[in-house]
Amino acid sequence: MIDHTNAAEAADAATTTILTDMDAGHRAIVVDSPPGAGKSTLVVRAAGHLVDHDEQPIIVAQTNNQVDDMIARLSAEHPKLNIGRLSGNTYVPTPAVRAAATVGQKITDLTGCQIIVGTSAKWATVPDGRYGWAILDESYQMRSDMLLRIVARFDRGLFVGDPGQLDPFTMVGTERWIGLPHDPTVNGVTVMLDHNPTTPVRQLPVSWRLPDTAAPTVADAFYPEALFSSGTGPGTRAMEFRTAGFGRTDLDETLATAFTAGWALHELPRRHVPRTDGETIQAAADLAARILDRGAVATCERHCDGRVLTATDIAIGVAHRDQADLARIALSNTGHPHAPNIAVDTANRLQGREYDVMIVVHPLSGRRDATSFHLEAGRLCVLTSRHRQACIVVAREGIPDLLDTHPSTEPVHLRVAAKFPDGWEANQVIMEKLGKHRVAA
Known part of the structure; x- marks a missing residue:
C-alpha cells in the first residue's frame, strides 16, 4: 500500500509507465483504475502525448455525457488543440461544446481535427478510415460486440476503465451466449484480454475520491488482487454541523457516526418487505434532508477552511428505478426546500459520479x-x-443472516472464468465494516 504522503509521486510514476508502454509498440494496453483514481486525467494526458508524437488519436466513450465531459477536460488542458466531436443526428451540442470543439456528424467533417471524440455507438457507424491510436474510456462498460464493430478503425488501443464497476447492462436472457468466445454481454476488455493474454495491464494506484476511511474497505471488498490507497491521510477530510441537533436523535446519531468514522449503518427493524419499502426509503430521504437542515460543513484538501454542503453534494443510491421514484417523492415529503435537488438514481446511472x-x-x-x-x-x-467524505447505508436488520442462509447458487459454466470477488463475499466484507458503525433506527 502507498503512503498518502507519496500518493502524488506514485500516481505520476504510474502514468509515466503507461506513457512509456504506449511508446514501446504494444498493440493494446489495459489500465485498471479504482474509483476516483483519475481516469479522465490519464486519458487527457495520453491524448496530448500522442498528439505531441504526431498522432491523430480518437477517443471512444460510452455515453454522450462522457464525451461532452471529456471535451471539456481536453479543451481546458490543451486549449490550442483542434478537437472534433463526432455526433449523431439527434445530438444537440451545448454552447460549451460548440466553443471547445468542431461538431460533425460525419468523419469527413472533422478531417482537420487533431483529436476526435465520440461514443462507441457513433464510431460503429463510421464506414471507413483508420487511426493509429484509440483511447477507450470507461472500457469496462463497453460490450464486446461493440468493440468488435469499431476495432477496424484503429491499430492500437489504450483501454482505461474500472474493473469493479457494473458490467454492460443487458435486458434479455444471456444463457444462449454463456461460454462462447463472442459473448456480447461480456465487456470488451475481458474478451480482448482472453484473446491477447500478453497485453500489459497496469493499475492506477491512488484514489483521489475515497477518503482514508473508505479506501481500504472498498479495496478489500471489490479489488482484492489490486489494492490501492487513498490520496488523502487521516484528518485531511472532516465534517461537522453548524447547528445542534434536536428532535430526530436516531438520524443525528447516524450522521454523527458517519461524520466521525466515514461509514454508518442506519438499521431499521427486521422485516420482510417489498423493494418499494416506504419506511426504508423515507429514512434515506430524511437523513439527506437532515444534513441540509443542520448545515453540515465539510473540510478537505480543496476547502481547508470548510464549505457548507448543498443539495448537489449529496446523493441517494438505489438498485431499482421504482425505488428512485419513491425516493424523490420522499425528499419532497421532508419539507426542506432544497431536498428535491438531491441526486437520486440507480447504481447504473451513478457510475462515474462523485458526491461528498x-x-x-x-x-x-x-x-x-x-x-x-x-x-x-x-x-x-x-x-x-461515490463519496468523498462519508457513506451511509440504510437497511433493515438481517442482511448478514440472509447472506449466510443464501450462499451463491449461480451455475458454473465451462470456459467461463469465475467472477472474483463474487457478490456474496463483497457483501460480507461491507456488512462486517458497517456492523462496527451500526445505529438502530
Missing part, C-alpha cells in the same frame, strides 16, 4: 432471498464508492 455524502438503500434490505441481481458486486461497488 452518499446515502445507499442496500439492495438486500428486507429481502427473503439473495438473487444474482441483488448480489452483484459491481452494483454494491458503485453505490459504496
Whole structure:
C-alpha cells in the first residue's frame, strides 16, 4: 500500500509507465483504475502525448455525457488543440461544446481535427478510415460486440476503465451466449484480454475520491488482487454541523457516526418487505434532508477552511428505478426546500459520479432471498464508492443472516472464468465494516 504522503509521486510514476508502454509498440494496453483514481486525467494526458508524437488519436466513450465531459477536460488542458466531436443526428451540442470543439456528424467533417471524440455507438457507424491510436474510456462498460464493430478503425488501443464497476447492462436472457468466445454481454476488455493474454495491464494506484476511511474497505471488498490507497491521510477530510441537533436523535446519531468514522449503518427493524419499502426509503430521504437542515460543513484538501454542503453534494443510491421514484417523492415529503435537488438514481446511472455524502438503500434490505441481481458486486461497488467524505447505508436488520442462509447458487459454466470477488463475499466484507458503525433506527 502507498503512503498518502507519496500518493502524488506514485500516481505520476504510474502514468509515466503507461506513457512509456504506449511508446514501446504494444498493440493494446489495459489500465485498471479504482474509483476516483483519475481516469479522465490519464486519458487527457495520453491524448496530448500522442498528439505531441504526431498522432491523430480518437477517443471512444460510452455515453454522450462522457464525451461532452471529456471535451471539456481536453479543451481546458490543451486549449490550442483542434478537437472534433463526432455526433449523431439527434445530438444537440451545448454552447460549451460548440466553443471547445468542431461538431460533425460525419468523419469527413472533422478531417482537420487533431483529436476526435465520440461514443462507441457513433464510431460503429463510421464506414471507413483508420487511426493509429484509440483511447477507450470507461472500457469496462463497453460490450464486446461493440468493440468488435469499431476495432477496424484503429491499430492500437489504450483501454482505461474500472474493473469493479457494473458490467454492460443487458435486458434479455444471456444463457444462449454463456461460454462462447463472442459473448456480447461480456465487456470488451475481458474478451480482448482472453484473446491477447500478453497485453500489459497496469493499475492506477491512488484514489483521489475515497477518503482514508473508505479506501481500504472498498479495496478489500471489490479489488482484492489490486489494492490501492487513498490520496488523502487521516484528518485531511472532516465534517461537522453548524447547528445542534434536536428532535430526530436516531438520524443525528447516524450522521454523527458517519461524520466521525466515514461509514454508518442506519438499521431499521427486521422485516420482510417489498423493494418499494416506504419506511426504508423515507429514512434515506430524511437523513439527506437532515444534513441540509443542520448545515453540515465539510473540510478537505480543496476547502481547508470548510464549505457548507448543498443539495448537489449529496446523493441517494438505489438498485431499482421504482425505488428512485419513491425516493424523490420522499425528499419532497421532508419539507426542506432544497431536498428535491438531491441526486437520486440507480447504481447504473451513478457510475462515474462523485458526491461528498452518499446515502445507499442496500439492495438486500428486507429481502427473503439473495438473487444474482441483488448480489452483484459491481452494483454494491458503485453505490459504496461515490463519496468523498462519508457513506451511509440504510437497511433493515438481517442482511448478514440472509447472506449466510443464501450462499451463491449461480451455475458454473465451462470456459467461463469465475467472477472474483463474487457478490456474496463483497457483501460480507461491507456488512462486517458497517456492523462496527451500526445505529438502530
